[in-house]
Amino acid sequence: MLYIPNSSPIPFEEAQRLILSAIRPLPVxxxxxxxxxxxxxxxxxxxxHDVPMFDRSTVDGYALRAEDVxxxxxxxxxxxxxxxxxxxxxxxxxxxxxGTASRIMTxxxxxxxxxxxxxxxxxxxxxxxxxxxxxxxxxxxxxAIAKKGQDVEEGxxxxxxxxxxxxxxxxxxxxxxxxxxxxxxxxxxGILSTGSELLNVDEPIVPGKLRDxxxxxxxxxxxxxxxxxxxxxxxxxxxxxxxxxxLEILQQVDILVTSGGVSMGEYDFLGKVFEKxxxxxxxxxxxxxxxxxxxCGVWQDKPIFALAGNPAxxxxxxxxYVLPAIRYMSGSKDPLPKRVTVVxxxxxxxxxxxxxxxxxxxxxVSQTGELRVKISKKQASNVLSSFLESNCLVKVPGGxxxxxxxxxxxxxxxxxxxxxx
Ligand SMILES: Nc1nc2c(c(=O)[nH]1)N[C@H]1C(S)=C(S)[C@@H](COP(=O)(O)OP(=O)(O)OC[C@H]3O[C@@H](n4cnc5c(N)ncnc54)[C@H](O)[C@@H]3O)O[C@H]1N2
Ligand code: MOO
Ligand SMILES: [Mg+2]
Numbered sequence: 001m002l003y004i005p006n007s008s009p010i011p012f013e014e015a016q017r018l019i020l021s022a023i024r025p026l027p028v029x030x031x032x033x034x035x036x037x038x039x040x041x042x043x044x045x046x047x048x049h050d051v052p053m054f055d056r057s058t059v060d061g062y063a064l065r066a067e068d069v070x071x072x073x074x075x076x077x078x079x080x081x082x083x084x085x086x087x088x089x090x091x092x093x094x095x096x097x098x099g100t101a102s103r104i105m106t107x108x109x110x111x112x113x114x115x116x117x118x119x120x121x122x123x124x125x126x127x128x129x130x131x132x133x134x135x136x137x138x139x140x141x142x143x144a145i146a147k148k149g150q151d152v153e154e155g156x157x158x159x160x161x162x163x164x165x166x167x168x169x170x171x172x173x174x175x176x177x178x179x180x181x182x183x184x185x186x187x188x189x190g191i192l193s194t195g196s197e198l199l200n201v202d203e204p205i206v207p208g209k210l211r212d213x214x215x216x217x218x219x220x221x222x223x224x225x226x227x228x229x230x231x232x233x234x235x236x237x238x239x240x241x242x243x244x245x246x247l248e249i250l251q252q253v254d255i256l257v258t259s260g261g262v263s264m265g266e267y268d269f270l271g272k273v274f275e276k277x278x279x280x281x282x283x284x285x286x287x288x289x290x291x292x293x294x295x296c297g298v299w300q301d302k303p304i305f306a307l308a309g310n311p312a313x314x315x316x317x318x319x320x321y322v323l324p325a326i327r328y329m330s331g332s333k334d335p336l337p338k339r340v341t342v343v344x345x346x347x348x349x350x351x352x353x354x355x356x357x358x359x360x361x362x363x364x365v366s367q368t369g370e371l372r373v374k375i376s377k378k379q380a381s382n383v384l385s386s387f388l389e390s391n392c393l394v395k396v397p398g399g400x401x402x403x404x405x406x407x408x409x410x411x412x413x414x415x416x417x418x419x420x421x
Contacts, residue, residue: 012288012320012356015296016336019321022282022298025331026185026254033173038226039183040331041163047156050149051175055110059144062123062133063092063114064101066141077134079126086111101133110145117144162333184331189227189322190253191218192245194260194270195309196236213384214259214314218307218322221315225323226330227255237267243276250277250299254329257322260309263293270295270306279304287398288356290381291317310381316358316393319411337411339395342373344408348394350401357398360390363410373410387413 010018028042057063064080072078080101083094092111094102102111110117122137152158158172165173165183173181193212201211212234219229230253235245242261249256261270262284274281279297286292291313295306303325307317319337327335342363351357360376373394378386392410402408 009285009287009292010283012286015283015286015288015294015321016324018282019296019303019325020328020335023303023325023329024301026187026329028182029185030180030182033170033179033181036165036173036181036183037167037170039165039181039186041159041161041165041169042182042184042331044157044161045159045173045176045178047152047154047158047176049176050154051151052146052148055148056146057104057106057108057110057117057144058146059117059119060105061103061117061119061121061144062101062135063096063104063111063117064135064139065096065098065114066116066139066143068099068101069118069135069138072135072138074136077124077136079129079132079134082131082133083111101135103133115141115145119144162331164332184329187227187254187326187329188252189222189229189255189257189326190232190249191215191222191229192232192249192256192258193234194237194242194258195234196238196267198234198260200234213311214307214309217311217315217384218257218259218318221318221323222257222326225326227326237261237269239269239272239276242269242273246273246304247277250302250304254302255322255325256299256302256304257307257318258305259307259314262295262306262308274304274306287354288320288358289313290358291320292355294321296321308381311384312360312387313381315384315387319393319413320358339409339411340371341407342371342392342394342410344394344402344404344406345372345374347404348375348396348402348408350396350399352399354398357396358393358411359396360386361392361394361410362390363392363412373408 069078080099083100083102085103086092086108087105088107092109096111096113104117116139118135118137118139124134126132126134159169163169193215197209198212199209215231219231222229232249235242261268274297279299282296284295291308293308294317297304305322307314324335359379361373363371363373366372376386376390391414392412395409
């Protein structure tokens with residue numbers, strides 16, 4: 001008997017909001033800096049010293065007093081006495097006074113008394129006097145000096161809690177000696193494909209059946225969002241087996257994602273299973289296509305996403321609902337998918353239905369530098385291959401269409417760097 005959860009279709013934005021309000025970030029763990037790429041920082045890091053820690057030279061040259069070389073030029077070199085050599089990593093021993101300079105390397109501390117550095121290319125050793133240098137260029141006070149605190153000032157926040165750690169962030173943490181980093185744990189995401197018609201990827205094809213393509217696709221999406229996917233194979237359309245398998249998986253993961261079995265068919269049992277395992281339904285069905293019949297709930301604080309089985313529906317459901325949940329549980333403060341506004345190349349017809357449509361499209365940078373979008377040819381929920389020529393989902397609100405040249409909002413599926421054609 002078909003079981004219909006007590007829930008009516010809701011707008012997809014409402015679905016996203018309900019999910020995020022039902023879950024929490026995972027506990028904080030401390031991990032080595034070298035393993036922290038892709039994690040979200042759990043504590044704000046404050047600068048406990050200036051960077052640079054001292055005024056330092058930005059070139060290889062001579063530290064001097066700008067006033068001593070005010071009249072220096074190619075035809076009128078100024079001769080200065082060289083006091084010492086200051087390599088990076090060493091402290092100067094001598095004070096610069098009128099008529100003197102010290103040879104200095106990039107990154108070395110500026111000696112007391114100096115207020116500028118002239119590049120070595122603008123100087124020459126005095127032929128008759130190895131302890132002197134000829135300066136062929138005037139410099140201004142402050143030239144070629146990186147001031148203490150120029151990069152980061154002591155006491156300022158370097159990185160705030162909730163920041164995603166990329167290569168730059170890791171570099172800054174290293175600068176401040178943070179060898180162990182407090183981050184939020186990453187969710188383990190169980191993936192279960194449901195459907196008695198499904199074959200394992202390595203099985204020979206059988207008439208009427210098809211291979212499970214959702215499993216590996218969803219695992220890929222989970223990985224890209226920073227979650228840890230665990231594939232639990234295929235379960236047939238049988239309530240008891242689904243119930244047993246899902247409870248087993250839920251003991252081991254933070255999030256459970258299934259695909260298939262959420263619509264109106266005689267063998268669509270996910271709603272029934274939610275009831276059997278005592279999962280609380282957050283919503284069933286959204287006013288958005290593809291993926292309209294998606295069912296979402298929580299079991300002992302763990303979210304369960306029962307995605308619509310059609311491959312394009314599963315993909316879009318995961319992008320809109322599962323990946324934001326992964327990012328939120330991983331500590332992100334901005335977990336929703338990235339959107340940009342683009343100009344439509346051609347008209348998009350309006351449809352008389354309340355559903356928002358997410359159309360596959362190709363966003364590209366035009367020759368005039370404008371972000372534009374072309375709609376892909378095939379949009380059916382069972383078609384996966386048209387994503388190959390797409391890099392975004394164009395949001396078409398219910399009942400609305402777009403004229404050519406009108407602006408639309410798109411959800412990016414690839415990096416913005418890849419949009420140039
Ligand atoms: N009477 C109605 N029928 C349908 C409705 C409806 O409102 N009333 N909704 C349609 C919509 S929209 C969608 S989307 C699908 C959702 O179907 P289910 O979530 O119940 O998924 P299944 O019936 O199990 O499978 C649908 C389709 O997808 C294929 N599939 C499933 N799992 C996989 C997998 N892991 N890998 C590859 N392909 C898979 C499955 O074989 C079916 O062809 O319902 C419509 N029907
Ligand atoms: O909502 Mo279904 O995913 O259109 O085909
Ligand atoms: Mg079905």
